[in-house]
Amino acid sequence: MTTKELQTQVVQTEVPVGLLNQAQDLIEAGWFRNLDELFLDALRRFLESHRGELMEEFIRQDVEWGLVGNE
Amino acid sequence: MSDASGKVICDAGPLIHLDELDSVHLLNDFAEILVPVQVWNEVAFHRPNVFDNPTVTFLKTEVTISPRARFQALIRSLALDTGEQAALTMMQENPDAIFLTDDAAARLAAISLGYQVHGSIGILIRAIRRQQKNKEEVLDILRSIPDRSTLHIRPALLNEVIARVESHTID
Numbered sequence: 001m002t003t004k005e006l007q008t009q010v011v012q013t014e015v016p017v018g019l020l021n022q023a024q025d026l027i028e029a030g031w032f033r034n035l036d037e038l039f040l041d042a043l044r045r046f047l048e049s050h051r052g053e054l055m056e057e058f059i060r061q062d063v064e065w066g067l068v069g070n071e
Numbered sequence: 072m073s074d075a076s077g078k079v080i081c082d083a084g085p086l087i088h089l090d091e092l093d094s095v096h097l098l099n100d101f102a103e104i105l106v107p108v109q110v111w112n113e114v115a116f117h118r119p120n121v122f123d124n125p126t127v128t129f130l131k132t133e134v135t136i137s138p139r140a141r142f143q144a145l146i147r148s149l150a151l152d153t154g155e156q157a158a159l160t161m162m163q164e165n166p167d168a169i170f171l172t173d174d175a176a177a178r179l180a181a182i183s184l185g186y187q188v189h190g191s192i193g194i195l196i197r198a199i200r201r202q203q204k205n206k207e208e209v210l211d212i213l214r215s216i217p218d219r220s221t222l223h224i225r226p227a228l229l230n231e232v233i234a235r236v237e238s239h240t241i242d
Contacts, residue, residue, distance in 0.1 A: 018116060045150045049176035056228055058178050062189050063232050066196025067239050071076045 076201075077168065078103040080161045081129075083113045083154050084173030088191040088222040090118050092212050096126045097198050105168070107134040107157035136160050145183065149176040162186050173222060191222055196236060210236055 015023075023038050032038040079101045086106070089095040098104050104127065106114075111131050114121050122129050134157040137143075142163070146156050155177040162170050162181065170181045170188040181188040189197075195212055198204040204212075213233050216222055224232075 049149050049179075051175070052225070054179065055175045055223075056225070058175060058190065059192055059224060059228060059232065062193030063196055063235055065189055066193045066198075067200060067236070069193075069197065069200065 076101050078105065078165060079169045079171050080105045080107070080158050080165060081110060082158045082170070082172035082174060082177055083110050083117075084222075085171040085191045085194060086110070086114045086121050087118050088173060088220050089194060090121045090124075091220040091222075092191075092195070092215065094195060094198075094212060095121060095124050097194050097203055099127045100198075100201050100203055101169075103130060104128065105130050105132050105161060105165070107132055107154065107161055109134065109157040110154040113152075113154045132161065134158075134160050137163055142184075145180050149180050151177055151180060155180070159184065159186075192224070192232065196232075199236070199239075199241065206236065206239070206241065 023032075023035060026032055026038060027034060032041070079098065081098075081104060086095065089097065106122075106129050108131055111122070111129075122131075136153070136156045137160040142159070146159070151159070151174075155172065155174060158170060158172070159177070159180060162168060162184065166186065168186075170178075170186050171190065171194065172178050172181070172188060173190040178188050178190070192213075195209055199206050199209050210233060213229065213236065216224060216229060217226065
């Protein structure tokens with residue numbers, strides 16, 4: 001086999017019913033083929049834009065602003 | 072407490088997280104609390120009672136998301152949701168306001184557009200400086216974040232934040 005297969009792992013999680021309903025609405029409207037595809041896309045996008053070091057830097061900025069900020 | 076500060080434009084995260092921590096009233100220190108309708112609907116879906124707080128006046132504001140090419144490129148590249156897009160559009164019309172968000176991507180977008188931006192942690196700690204709460208009260212809230220809130224913060228970093236607040240000397 002020349003193409004490396006994408007390794008996957010099954011995970012189980014609890015999802016609020018409201019969020020699940022929103023997700024199913026998108027699937028029924030044809031935006032995603034199924035829940036697997038939707039969750040994978042959502043997770044990928046979240047991880048792309050939420051780098052740990054960035055979030056940490058923002059928290060530190062907030063602490064200093066909170067303590068000694070000048071408004 | 073000194074006079075109310077300026078204007079804030081809210082994303083959903085801080086409204087939800089502050090409400091979880093019974094601290095949404097801290098926003099009443101700002102002269103105007105603007106909430107785009109897209110954010111309003113998102114918050115009302117998850118925390119229906121946030122806007123019933125009698126001590127805070129929220130201004131629900133209709134917003135048409137900016138079609139400007141640079142703005143559209145930015146929000147698409149960071150995959151911002153409609154609430155974040157609406158809030159940032161409002162910031163274009165109110166560039167001196169403070170944008171409140173707990174979302175790293177939305178915050179990054181706001182910084183790149185030149186806006187002042189802070190999150191729930193900043194509002195909580197600011198309450199000491201603004202004499203809305205004393206240091207011990209704020210420390211108690213910070214310590215309760217893992218149990219009471221969906222605000223994500225690495226435990227070691229939260230401990231560092233708490234230590235920084237503990238060591239801060241109030242003038």
